[in-house]
Amino acid sequence: MSSLTPLAQRYIDRFDTAARQLPGADNRSVSDLRRAGLEAFAALDFPHRKVEEWKFTNLTALTKPTANEGRVAPAPAPAIPDQPFEARFEMVFVNGRFSAAESRLDGLPEGISVTSLADSLGNGTVLSFPSQEKRAFLALNTAFMEDGLVLSVAEGVVLDDILVVTFRSEGDQETGRHLRNVITLAEGSSLTLLERHVGAGAYFSNPVTEVSLAADARLDHYKLQAESPEAFHLAFTDAELAERADYRNFSLSIGAKLSRNELTTRILGREAESHLNGAYLMRGSQHCDTTTLTEHRVPDTNSSQVYKGVLDDHAHGVFQGKIHIFPDAQHVAGDQLSKALLLSDYAAVDCKPELEIYADDVKCSHGATSGELDEQALFYLQSRGIPLASARKMLIEAFLADVLETVGNERVKVYFDGLSRHWLSEA
């Protein structure tokens, strides 16, 4: 067998020591789980670009950093500190661990349980995990997971507010943050969640989030990725949907040196729907990858996706989206749209919107466009007296407007709008 990347080797080498200190060390089933994760990871290593799913994202800056890294000036610090978000309920994780002191969870309605994964692992709560076959980062997370949000919402319970979960990290490349979040919504329950990732330094964040929606449940899942501009963010979210469940995910990505937001939605119940949207704003030498897989396993289900990217300087955007319709999953509608705007001669975008369809009575489509700002529109605005820089800004805002419009929660929308504007004003 060929040799592992240096970083992978170091993870494997330090596993035994680490596992003794990680939560749940005394619990046999937890340590078995970790061991299985490590073995799966060792067999996979960090993916290289010959692995089809990683064709467009080169991880060597993470796995084999060289002195050459950082030739291009790093992106300026993301906008997060200037944009507070007033939250009544907030759970804060600092450097991979739950910080009770900074969290505000009092007054959550009955039926909403929020705990820390470290506690659950410690007291041996059995967890179900998505398949880690072929997913190196998931396997690594299983081996090293240290904490995370364990959220469950009881039948019929509705949170009339927003639950904010903030992950703040510091550290260098060897500092891995393997957070594991487990979110379970029982029948007919509903919740709005805002997940925020921020930090300072070149740390490696590897969060995994498992979402399970029972019949008629609805989750509005917002994510802000505003990690440190030197950091690595490789996130995987897996959602499974029962009958009539409604999953809405919106991600705004502005941070990290290299990031991947990978989302898998498994639609298992009839009349369930999944809507994945997002915007990524990148500059400097940032790399941002959005990879989605939507599985329609049963008939009468719907899904949609809209992702928009703005790329400046040497930034690189990736969108890979796959709609997979299983045999006999009739009457399915699946749409997907990816649009990227290139603001500089050195920015680039790669896109792979994929359809894999095994049922005939379906309506699926995807669209992808990429290009620069519309020259005619720019001239039109200028001819009315608007200076070039403002005209460009107006057009970029307009480009993002319809996807930001899909943010259903008004407060989050205002927050995300503000962050995008702030990003634009930094140009």
Add this chain to the structure above:
Amino acid sequence: MLEIKDLRAEIGGKEILKGINLTINPGEIHAVMGPNGAGKSTLSYVLSGREGYEVTGGSVTYMGEDLLALSPDERACHGIFLAFQYPVEIPGVPSATFLKTALNAQRKFRGEEELDAMEFLKLVREKTAELGIKDDMLKRAVNVGFSGGEKKRNEVLQMALLEPKLMLLDETDSGLDIDALKVAADGVNRLRSPERSALVITHYQRLLDYIVPDFVHVLADGKIVKSGDKSLALELEEKGYAAISAA
């Protein structure tokens, strides 16, 4: 006000304007007529500063300044307004935002106080009422989903709001029915004053029944081949471009 001297311009290496001479004094309305491909639209784009139109010779002096040295937005702030033949659709930008940004950019340039949302709205409502334009247009994205007539009305509204000194009308009549044509002409006529001038570019005479020019010029193959008063337009209508150009 505007003095064009031996203006030459090309697109992608092809010479379109081959030495234009034209002087417009304050308060005058000039019409430029000509067959398709004569360079009419090119003239309006060169004057408003569109990228891709390379000036290879001659000069344009506007109110004592070298117009060609200014960017498109600077020209607009100096009071040049181009009413587009095909107004551009800009999805995602609400008309109201667009108008307010443009108006305030120009006010700022002139050292005037910027208008706040309320003042702006009041002003727009006045203008729409004057011109008989429905103001629900303001809520929609700029020109998106507008009919041909609505787009032209939107141009007139912008003109009324921005109160330019020199109006360039690029085939404003194309694709308009008679009612829309009247609205457009009415918009221009309302702005007529001893300080304000206009250059009306058109293929047909009929617009000039509503916007009566002081001078008419015939543009053919990149040059002004004939100039005269209003009667020249009627002569053109009667005899056709070929006869006039050849004469």
Add this chain to the structure above:
Amino acid sequence: MAVSQETVEQVASVSEKYKYGFVSDIEAETAPIGLSEDIVRFISAKKEEPEWLLEWRLKAYRYWLSMEEPTWAKVDYPKIDYQDIYYYSAPKTKDKPKSLDEVDPELLAVYEKLGIPLKEQEVLAGVEGAANVAVDAVFDSVSVATTFRERLEKEGVIFCPISEAVKNHPELVKKYLGSVVPYTDNFFAALNSAVFTDGSFCYIPKGVRCPMELSTYFRINAAQTGQFERTLIIADDASYVSYLEGCTAPMRDENQLHAAVVELVILDDAEIKYSTVQNWYPGDENGVGGIYNFVTKRAACRGKNAKVSWTQVETGSAITWKYPSCILQGDNSIGEFYSIAITNNLQQADTGTKMIHLGKNTSSTIISKGISAGRAQSTYRGLVRMGRKADHARNHTVCDSLLIGDKCGAHTVPYIENQSRTAKIEHEATTSKVSEEQLFYCQQRGLSEEESMALIVNGFCKEVLQKLPMEFAVEAQKLVGISLEGSVG
């Protein structure tokens, strides 16, 4: 939907399932089974090739040995035993025929049965209905006849079997062979480079508009034999040619390998229009037999304002693996890809194109129509790449899939890579089924379900069918109908 009576009649007139499935009893000379350096040398010797070409073949063969068969395509087939294939089979003849009159009448009969015009005199004598097309007929491993050569020579157009071109125009072959598809390109291209036996060569000199359509007709006849042809077309400055390609094979219950390479070179202001109707034997309704069609086709628009247009109708083969591509190197060059891929029963097709934009103002258009019926799997796989220097390059892609029945699959895998700020890429794709309403409407007007389906599918493909030269368009329309037989009901 407009339904022309003519189409109805054409569809109705077709009753046989695969009418080209006959085997001809023609005595053949065959190389020993299997592949080795000796076989490569044998083929080269048979063709009386110069040393440089043998060396090139051997390099390709050795390189091939180091390669692995690609697995990324969405096709599933048992492992091919490359030692269980005959790499050379040629009809036995005493001497090479000097004119058409000397061609074995039995061979001519085969082509007549296939409906391929090999008789120049008919056209020359003005026989009504005879197509004005020059044909190179490739039978198993060799070219057996090429028509209208003299007429073409008058214009300076060279159209001959590639094995002859090696002898008569070595400077051209040496300069361009492998320059668009090097033997290192992929597994099947390497194999082809080692063992190609014949194919067509065509050179259109500067400023010449080729006076007639050129066409090559490929026929696999011998059992257990692979066909490895190589086509090279060079359009010199400001020239034009329209080239057609057709292919059929007998019905056999074994799978046969066809691994061809086509290279097109287009210089300043020149244009090549390349049309294919691929109707290799697709196997039976249980997926037994059929051709494995692994083809590498690529066009290099080397000059400014060069244009290439690929039009393909893929109805045959058990497996199709084929991506006719365009390298748009010259400024303002244009690449087009129009494709219909129909799969029925257990056929599998993984096909599409690559548009590599390198020059300024280059533009490309992709229109792909995939139809899946029965238990077939059809995949569109395409790449659009805008290089950093491809200023103001444009691409527009439309990729539609139609599903007939609930046991088949239709997949779309586009790769879109943009490194040019000023480039503009638009890609759209849809997947849907034939609407019940359309079917009912046609049936209500008296068409059978099958006829209705053929009509609707023809309508779905219309944009692409229109791109075919006249002679092919009619044939292709019929094929669409035949290919879908048994897909409804």
